[in-house]
Amino acid sequence: MRTFLRTAAMGVALTALLAACGTADTPTTPTPTNGAKVKIKLQLQWFYQAQFAGYLAAVDQGFYAEQGLDVEILEGGVDIVPQTVLATGRADYAVSWVPKALASREQGAEITEIAQVFQRSGTYQVSFADKGISSPADLKGKKVGNWGFGNEYELFAGMTRAGLDPGKDVTLVQQQFDMQALLRGDIDAAQAMSYNEYAQVLEAKNPKTGKLYQPTDFTVLNWNTVGTAMLQDALWANTAKLTSDTAYQEQTVKFLAASLKGWIFCRDNAAKCVDIVVAKGSKLGKSHQTWQLNEINKLVWPSPAGIGALDEAAWKSTVDIALTTKNADGATVLTKQPAGTAYTNEYVLKALDLLKAGGADVAGAGFKPIEVTLNEGGA
Template identity: 75%
Template sequence: MRTSASRGLVAGLLSCALLAGCGTADPAGTPSGGTGGTTKVRLQLQWFVQAQFAGFIAAADQGFYAEQGLDVQILEGGVDIVPQTVLAQGQADFAVAWVPKALASREQGAGITQIAQIFQRSGTYQVSFADRGITSPADLRGKKVGNWGFGNEFELFAAMTKAGLDPGRDVTLVQQQFDMQALLRGDIDAAQAMSYNEYAQLLEAKDPKTGQLYRPEAFTVLDWNRVGTAMLQDAVWANSERLASDKAYQETATKFLAGTLKGWIYCRDNVSQCRDLVVKRGSKLGASHQLWQANEVNKLVWPSQGGIGVIDEAAWKATVDLAMTTRNQDGKTVLTKQPEPTAFINDYVRTALDQVRASGLDVTGTGYQPITVTLNEGGA
């Protein structure tokens, strides 16, 4: 494992991710009208195919995009693909990206605008074994703290800042792989995890002391929603220049969002079916893990008090405020100035919501209840 003894590591990775990316998706051609009057659209995901993106996948598989006259190509993400960069470079028409990461790219010149907010809550945890005594961010002092870098650490740094800790001096930062092996081996004291992915990996692993799968009580979880340093995550971004001048693109944005919202509503009401769609799409994760993920992601989306996809201005402002005050291990903040008022717009998603609501669908999920998921060893 690589520690923060090399202070430039996380910063260098983040710079690579925010500016031009360590790599880009292959160009899929220029958006154009398809056969039968359809419009071809490229959507860039921010990670590999998994239930985190179930609503988009369902919208494609269930024909919600097709009924809008769209032929949507879903571009898989990965470690070396930065969705907001792919979008800004014209290699995608829309992209899914976390808000603070995308705003940092925007401040550095990326011409992107947020047009919808899918996740209403943060799914990021910092997890440790219960016997390490880490029950608050202040308890991270003097500990080996894992994080992925690439901008995923902003909430962690915000929590440490709030607790009076300096990420560059008061903890040992460890570059964490995208799994939980370092925590399970005892190489680090606390690990970054998504509620819908890496946390489940812990509960799918066997406790060598008992021979049984780990139970939740074996761990303590720092949930940034409860700590008060949560930032907005999965959002839909559009090309700013095209959004300002291209009427056809504006109309496509509304149609794309209408299909997308229907996809997420479908996954709220058909969790197992959406798990199956994701597995069919080629996810390498197991069936019980994907069902867990679909269920946990639903918890981040629903309920959506203002209607699914609407950007809550208070939550957006809180994310910006944290991004302007949170300091990394080098003392730098995520953002150096307030984003322009045009950084986000709700007009397109509100129009899409009106259309979806008119079709008789529940767009708020006020009565939403998650299902109960039993994880199998290894997520099988």
């Protein structure tokens, strides 16, 4: 998530990498022989945490192995752009937010979305309750933090829809990837992910009470409610291989079936999945990861058409915002409609058929989040 749309500043590097690696002579996918498992690589977009619990669980529980796959999960980081890793052949699949991946496609990356795992956006704008910010219009005259690197487009779309000029009606502040500026009072509203930074303020002590802050101490702008949400974590594949490589096509169905089974497992076995994430070396503690997985499950479930199936209306809304919303520099995410095969539901629907044939609940209509008690610092 941290590198969202950092490709806007890395366009030249991406073009050079694509040219160096080449896309015309895409190597074919090996077919397993003598029962050997096919080795493939999945690139994450950030460090190991519950945001990626489904994939980690698919390895731990043997779901990939069941499909004849030996999956290596590549940890993300500050300077790792997963869709570039995929486009340059250093991974077979990648997790990336839709707008950032589309920006990379516009710059030449031959990638296609194959599954929309998160059905909802997890981006918030958080403020202390006494600031009186209950709608985007209330941001007028306020100091508004955002991370930049393209993370700001939902926020800017919300302000624009409320009749505000983001460049004139608010004071924009470059926010670090934490909530310290909000807690110190340096800004009036801070950008946060529901599953990460929002938990960080609830893991902090209120100096007035000596106890942890409570949700009632804050107000939250949720872009899903406002109507300017953009699609986030999706799985992406190599476009050329999807077009011409039969083994890769078959592998993709198996990879999706196992990955989505991992997410179903984490819906139904949250505590076990938190243990898997913590054991993998997550940088934040168990109560934070428990909160995170609970919030991630809210973004995934319910999935009325089946987990991973892309809602075309949500896609269109994301593309429209990417084309029309300008940031403080006057830039939009995209300059034109995505060309070629930007997404396909073909493989995920086949994967869902496999899961349903095995009796899996792929919609999660009965999912209910749990109550999570946070500890100081997320321990």
